[in-house]
Amino acid sequence: MTQEFAVDDRQGWLSLMASADEAKLTRLWQDYGASPEFQWLRAPEAGGVMVRGRMGGSGAPFNLGEMTVTRCALTLEDGTVGHGYVQGRSKAKAEIVAKIDALMQTPVADDLRSRVLTPLAQARQAAKTARAAKAAATKVEFFTLVRGED
Amino acid sequence: MTQTQSISFAGGFYDAPVAASHAFRAAMTAMARPGDIKVIEGAQPPKGLSVAAGSLLLTLCDPETAIFLASDVDSPELRGWLTFHTGAPFAPAEKADFAIGGWEALTPLDQFKIGTAEYPDRSATLVVEMPELSNAGPILSGPGIKETARLSLPSLTEFQGNAQLFPLGLDFFFTSGSQVAALPRSTSVMAED
Amino acid sequence: MYVAVKGGERAIENAHAWLAEERRGDTSVAELSLSQIREQLSLAVNRVMAEGSLYDPDLAALAIKQSRGDLIEAIFLIRAYRTTLPRFGATLPVETGEMACDRRISATFKDAPGGQVLGPTFDYTHRLLDFKLAADGELPEAPTAEPRQEPTPHITEFLQGEDIIQREPVSEETPGDLTREPMQFPSNRPLRLQSLTRGDEGFVLGMAYSTQRGYARNHAFVGELRIGRCAVEMEIPELGFAIEIGEIELTECETVNQFTGSKTEPPQFTRGYGLVFGQSERKSISMALVDRALRWEELGEDNLGAAAQDEEFVLSHCDNIQATGFLEHIKLPHYVDFQSELELVRKLRREAEERTSEQLGAIAAQEAAE
Numbered sequence: 001m002t003q004e005f006a007v008d009d010r011q012g013w014l015s016l017m018a019s020a021d022e023a024k025l026t027r028l029w030q031d032y033g034a035s036p037e038f039q040w041l042r043a044p045e046a047g048g049v050m051v052r053g054r055m056g057g058s059g060a061p062f063n064l065g066e067m068t069v070t071r072c073a074l075t076l077e078d079g080t081v082g083h084g085y086v087q088g089r090s091k092a093k094a095e096i097v098a099k100i101d102a103l104m105q106t107p108v109a110d111d112l113r114s115r116v117l118t119p120l121a122q123a124r125q126a127a128k129t130a131r132a133a134k135a136a137a138t139k140v141e142f143f144t145l146v147r148g149e150d
Numbered sequence: 151m152t153q154t155q156s157i158s159f160a161g162g163f164y165d166a167p168v169a170a171s172h173a174f175r176a177a178m179t180a181m182a183r184p185g186d187i188k189v190i191e192g193a194q195p196p197k198g199l200s201v202a203a204g205s206l207l208l209t210l211c212d213p214e215t216a217i218f219l220a221s222d223v224d225s226p227e228l229r230g231w232l233t234f235h236t237g238a239p240f241a242p243a244e245k246a247d248f249a250i251g252g253w254e255a256l257t258p259l260d261q262f263k264i265g266t267a268e269y270p271d272r273s274a275t276l277v278v279e280m281p282e283l284s285n286a287g288p289i290l291s292g293p294g295i296k297e298t299a300r301l302s303l304p305s306l307t308e309f310q311g312n313a314q315l316f317p318l319g320l321d322f323f324f325t326s327g328s329q330v331a332a333l334p335r336s337t338s339v340m341a342e343d
Numbered sequence: 344m345y346v347a348v349k350g351g352e353r354a355i356e357n358a359h360a361w362l363a364e365e366r367r368g369d370t371s372v373a374e375l376s377l378s379q380i381r382e383q384l385s386l387a388v389n390r391v392m393a394e395g396s397l398y399d400p401d402l403a404a405l406a407i408k409q410s411r412g413d414l415i416e417a418i419f420l421i422r423a424y425r426t427t428l429p430r431f432g433a434t435l436p437v438e439t440g441e442m443a444c445d446r447r448i449s450a451t452f453k454d455a456p457g458g459q460v461l462g463p464t465f466d467y468t469h470r471l472l473d474f475k476l477a478a479d480g481e482l483p484e485a486p487t488a489e490p491r492q493e494p495t496p497h498i499t500e501f502l503q504g505e506d507i508i509q510r511e512p513v514s515e516e517t518p519g520d521l522t523r524e525p526m527q528f529p530s531n532r533p534l535r536l537q538s539l540t541r542g543d544e545g546f547v548l549g550m551a552y553s554t555q556r557g558y559a560r561n562h563a564f565v566g567e568l569r570i571g572r573c574a575v576e577m578e579i580p581e582l583g584f585a586i587e588i589g590e591i592e593l594t595e596c597e598t599v600n601q602f603t604g605s606k607t608e609p610p611q612f613t614r615g616y617g618l619v620f621g622q623s624e625r626k627s628i629s630m631a632l633v634d635r636a637l638r639w640e641e642l643g644e645d646n647l648g649a650a651a652q653d654e655e656f657v658l659s660h661c662d663n664i665q666a667t668g669f670l671e672h673i674k675l676p677h678y679v680d681f682q683s684e685l686e687l688v689r690k691l692r693r694e695a696e697e698r699t700s701e702q703l704g705a706i707a708a709q710e711a712a713e
Contacts, residue, residue: 007584015574015587041159042235045166048428049588050520051398051575052436053618055532057497057595059511061436062518062533064540065620067398067575069431069588073159073234081159083582087575087589088399128443132490135445138461139488142453159581213432214523233580237432 005105013104013117017097018086020120028116029096034108036099037077044072044084044091070094076102158230161194163208169193173209180323180332185290185299187283191328193235196227202325203250203277208235210275211248216241218262220251223279250277253304259311264318273320273335278304280326292337300342301331309339366411380404389592389621390414394663395421396522396541397428398591398620415543415663422664433517434577435585439595439618441494444571449498451564451599457495462570464624498567499597499614508599508612509642528655535637535654539630540619542661548625550651550661551632559649561635563615566599570622594619596627600635605643613642633657 017025048066055062071085072094082102084094103112163169169192176190195204211217217238219228232238243249243261256276265273280302287302288309301324303309312319312335319335333339367374381388381404391403395418403421410416446462449455461467502508518533526534539547554561574587596617604610615635617627636651650656660666 010582011584011586014582015576018586018588019574019590042162043164043166046428047431048397048425049431049577050433051591052434052518053439053536053593054436054511055536056499056511056614056616057439057597057618058499058513060514060516060518060533062536063433063520063522064437064537064618065393065396065398066425066428066430067589067591068402068428071431073581075159083579085577085579085586085588088401129490130487131445132443132492133487134485135460135462136488136490137486138446138463140459140461213430230581237580 005109010101010104013113014083014085014097014101016117016121016124017084017100020124022088022090022093024123025093025096025116025120028119029100032112032115034099034103034112036103038074038082038099038102041073041075041081042071044070044094046070046089046091072098074098074102076106078106080105158196158227159234161196161204161231162235163192163205169205170209173205176330177206177209177323177332180330181321181334183294183299184292184333184337185285185295185301185331187285187301187329187331189328190325190330196225196231198223198225199228199250200279200325201328202330203279203323204231205328206277206323206325206330207232207238207248207250211236211238213237213239215247216245218243218246218249218274220249220255222252222255223250246274248275248277250279252279257305257308259308259320262320264315264320267318270317270319273318275321275323277323277325280304280324283324283326283329283331287342289340289342290333290337291340294334295337301333303333303339306339306341309333309337313338366409375408377401377404377408380407386622387412387414389623390544390626391417391421393620393623393626394418394541394543395425397421397425415667419664419667432577434575434588437573437575437591437593439569439573439593440497442569442571442573442593442595444495444569445622446570447495447567448569449565449567451566452498452501455498455501455567457491495569497597499599502566502599502612509602509608509614511614526658528658530654530658532634532638532641535658536616536618536630536634538658538661539617539633542630543663543666544623544626544629546661546663547629547633550636550657551629553649554632554636554651559636559639559647559652561613561615561632562601563598563632563635564600565628565631566597566614568594568596568624568628570594570624592621594621594623594627596624596631598628598631598635602642607643613638 047069049069051064051067052061053064054060067087068089069085069087070089070091070093071083072091073081073083075081080102082098082100084098084101086093086097100112100116103109173190173192176188180186180188190202190205193201193204193208195201207217211232215238217232217240219240229240244263246262249256249262256278262274262276263272265271282302284302285300287300288306290299290301291297316335321335322333324331324333381400384407387407388400388403391406391414392398392400395403395406402424403417406417406420407414409420444460446464447457447460449459453459499508503510518537519531521534521537526538570592572590572592575589575591576585577588578585598615600613600615602608602611602613613635615631617630617634619627619630633651636649637654637657639646639652646652
């Protein structure tokens with residue numbers, strides 16, 4: 001059975017998993033230990049999407065270049081549909097994401113969230129913070145040597 | 151919500167690279183040999199569209215080909231299904247790269263793009279759903295046909311007019327059940343004697 | 344005369360086998376792994392992604408390995424692979440204002456909010472070979488400080504507040520894609536930027552340098568240069584909303600250019616823009632300078648006849664795959680073409696000799712007559 005979920009919540013977990021480290025996601029998923037029965041609606045396929053930028057950072061869009069993306073869609077036995085969209089060319093990762101997306105719409109959502117999504121989000125935040133901390137250490141502190149008006 | 155989703159998403163190619171290659175081969179052969187009737191299958195479109203038309207659209211369409219759905223085939227289920235499997239946008243007749251529907255619903259033909267002198271390929275391809283297909287009726291001749299061929303076309307004058315536009319003009323697929331035949335703009339059409 | 348020849352299969356096969364062996368080099372030396380290339384030659388990987396026009400560090404690393412480090416060959420491999428990928432669609436424009444910056448500097452404002460963040464830069468190194476790297480060594484960890492939480496605003500926003508800089512026209516029009524429709528001239532700015540961002544780094548740098556040396560000089564300052572990671576979002580039709588489909592590293596450069604006004608525009612600062620995959624600083628600054636030079640018509644400036652102002656010249660020659668394809672094809676067999684050239688030159692030579700001997704004969708006859 002499916003249960004209610006907020007769209008921005010689903011947006012959040014799909015976004016989190018799309019760029020997650022594959023090894024980490026795989027390990028968390030294996031530790032979670034689910035292997036739900038499913039059928040493919042769309043078997044995993046690798047493709048490209050055209051990434052766009054904005055002229056001047058704020059103006060009209062232009063085409064910057066493509067990036068690789070792998071996607072798939074499946075349905076659980078109860079009819080719940082899961083979608084997987086991930087960066088790169090890993091079909092295995094897309095499959096895990098689609099299964100998690102489907103299961104997150106079922107009553108196991110809370111358990112799955114705490115055992116897979118939360119650790120993933122923490123790892124992502126930690127990596128971001130570590131990089132930002134190194135950047136912060138390279139910030140220039142100016143100090144005035146001589147003032148011209150004296 | 152989830153149930154209706156899975157209904158509209160099912161029915162794509164099972165093994166996309168292989169199934170699409172078979173379907174493409176059928177479509178290409180049909181277009182290269184006007185009048186030949188080929189089998190094209192692999193897709194299970196929502197009710198209201200033939201297997202042949204569904205397989206053809208899944209093979210030929212992608213996010214850069216705009217599709218026009220004529221009023222007799224247009225439905226939310228079909229739109230959802232095509233969007234999921236092809237990503238193709240929907241467009242009015244005059245902007246479409248592919249148009250799909252029964253003959254009555256697709257005419258008049260002058261609403262579709264016929265290409266430009268520099269880019270004759272920037273024209274529409276029409277997928278005409280037919281009650282049946284047979285090698286009877288108007289006589290076809292031209293590239294890809296040894297002497298003459300016959301195909302149960304839904305009309306005569308429209309296709310003669312289209313051939314007059316060459317190198318501009320429209321190309322046609324005709325679909326019925328899991329069968330497909332084609333009529334490119336390069337084929338001359340004559341009334342049966 | 345046309346002579347079809349066949350042959351060379353065995354020679355080609357053997358050449359390829361030897362190529363594979365040479366690529367591997369001395370087998371007593373450990374083989375490079377793709378992750379080593381990806382992690383330790385990351386700027387080469389970035390260049391291959393930018394000019395190959397496909398963001399995938401693993402593929403770029405593979406291409407570099409396969410091409411023995413010939414980056415243009417690697418770019419060629421990526422371009423060829425790219426064409427085999429089904430296109431799922433296009434993303435929403437990346438919001439570079441939301442970038443998690445590794446580096447962010449401005450040459451125009453010392454005290455810009457967010458500060459001058461140097462990041463992992465070669466600037467201020469002494470460009471002395473570091474022989475410590477020749478031996479394996481422990482690496483000290485980079486120092487850290489209190490990380491910045493909020494996004495870093497664009498520098499040009501401050502100038503915009505004062506209305507003293509040209510505003511970028513806002514539009515949501517779908518940009519043309521030169522990988523789908525052949526380039527036609529005159530083109531437009533979205534196509535120029537697409538062409539420049541995948542253009543050859545050396546070529547774009549040379550063009551940019553020519554503007555600095557006075558060929559259509561446009562007085563550029565680096566208003567801002569930022570390098571970091573941006574989320575990439577895409578609308579997923581079957582979901583009915585947008586999700587992040589990944590995260591990419593980008594380098595963005597905005598130049599602020601002095602502009603004394605023209606017939607159509609008041610005196611103000613004008614802008615050039617560069618945005619490139621990966622950490623590609625030289626390329627993005629170059630791109631911004633060339634972008635600015637190519638905007639002369641839009642700003643009502645004079646055409647000074649400089650190469651960097653000529654979009655057909657710049658855009659038709661900046662693609663190193665097109666260029667190398669045409670250039671290198673002349674080394675492939677042209678036996679028949681050359682045979683006809685040879686025939687022609689021999690014939691001309693024969694005729695010239697005949698004429699000369701006729702003239703000499705005529706002169707001799709004349710002299711004899713006199």
